Amino acid sequence: MQATADAAHRATLVRLVALDVDGTLTDGRLFIGPSGETMKAFSVRDGFGLTLLREAGVKLALITARQSAIVETRAAELRFDEVRQGVADKAAALCEICARLGLTTRQAAYVGDDWPDLGAMALAGLAASVADAPREVHERAHWVSIAPAGRGAVREFAEFVLQSQRLLEPALARHAGGAT
Numbered sequence: 001m002q003a004t005a006d007a008a009h010r011a012t013l014v015r016l017v018a019l020d021v022d023g024t025l026t027d028g029r030l031f032i033g034p035s036g037e038t039m040k041a042f043s044v045r046d047g048f049g050l051t052l053l054r055e056a057g058v059k060l061a062l063i064t065a066r067q068s069a070i071v072e073t074r075a076a077e078l079r080f081d082e083v084r085q086g087v088a089d090k091a092a093a094l095c096e097i098c099a100r101l102g103l104t105t106r107q108a109a110y111v112g113d114d115w116p117d118l119g120a121m122a123l124a125g126l127a128a129s130v131a132d133a134p135r136e137v138h139e140r141a142h143w144v145s146i147a148p149a150g151r152g153a154v155r156e157f158a159e160f161v162l163q164s165q166r167l168l169e170p171a172l173a174r175h176a177g178g179a180t
Helices: 005-012 043-056 069-077 088-102 115-123 154-163 170-174
Strands: 016-019 029-033 036-039 059-063 083-084 107-111 126-129
Touching: 005 126, 005 154, 016 088, 036 059, 036 069, 043 059, 043 154, 043 170, 059 088, 069 083, 083 088, 088 107, 088 115, 107 115, 107 154, 115 126, 154 170
Parallel strands: 016 059, 016 107, 059 083, 107 126
Antiparallel strands: 029 036
């Protein structure tokens, strides 16, 4: 997506990135065996994008309607500040997280992929979605990825936020040993 000036301005204010999981951090497929959920696929590149945000001082939160030990494991690996599972009202959860972190919802970005995310997206200062989300979600987002869910969409979003905050080049310089 071509970033609009409005989306870029909103991104300059972001101090918290909250995300849905299934269909945002994953491609939305669930692998369920006889004992319950057995697998989810996460993109390493999306994870590194989240690491870059965390290194830049941006807080990270997961807000998902499902309950999954797999999500707990991935969130711990990426050192998320907040993990809310089994959430029916994602907008209320986003408000609670912002209050706990001493932030306004205007300082929050929310990345979602489907109708249950629309309340949190409407509340967030920057609403983002993935390329393969339904039209109704795209229409309510300030920013939409080019990449599909679970395949680089979150990395793309992380780089957009960092670029808007003029932190992308310094991050690249740190990882390239100062050579850019």
